[in-house]
Amino acid sequence: MAAANKLSYDQVAVKLAGLNGWNLRDERTIEKTYECRDFKTAIDFVRRVADVAESLNHHPFIKVDDRRVTMQLSTHDAGGLTDLDFTSAVQYDGVLPVA
Numbered sequence: 740m741a742a743a744n745k746l747s748y749d750q751v752a753v754k755l756a757g758l759n760g761w762n763l764r765d766e767r768t769i770e771k772t773y774e775c776r777d778f779k780t781a782i783d784f785v786r787r788v789a790d791v792a793e794s795l796n797h798h799p800f801i802k803v804d805d806r807r808v809t810m811q812l813s814t815h816d817a818g819g820l821t822d823l824d825f826t827s828a829v830q831y832d833g834v835l836p837v838a
């Protein structure tokens with residue numbers, strides 16, 4: 740997949756406004772912390788996120804702290820934020836916890 744185009748600060752601001760709970764960490768990274776029910780649910784969430792990441796060939800930084808999962812998205816190939824980061828964010832928000 741060709742590297743996506745780096746978005747301008749204004750484009751990032753508009754896209755960020757359409758998301759829930761995602762914040763700008765620095766000029767090239769967006770971040771969100773998900774609160775899961777418990778540690779094993781958090782790990783299961785990460786497993787599902789990994790499947791999405793593989794399908795998009797776009798891989799997040801992930802931190803697991805007990806039941807909190809922090810995700811950071813950036814497009815290294817473009818040196819900033821691209822549509823791929825926002826597509827990933829929407830898909831991660833749609834990853835459901837185990838029933």
Ligand SMILES: C[C@H](O)[C@H](O)[C@H]1CNC2=NC(N)=NC(=O)C2=N1
Nearest residue numbers: 796797798799813814815816817
């Ligand atoms: C060659 C391959 O497409 C690249 O290395 C992909 C893999 N996953 C990636 N993930 C992220 N977050 N940024 C990238 O630039 C990136 N590039």
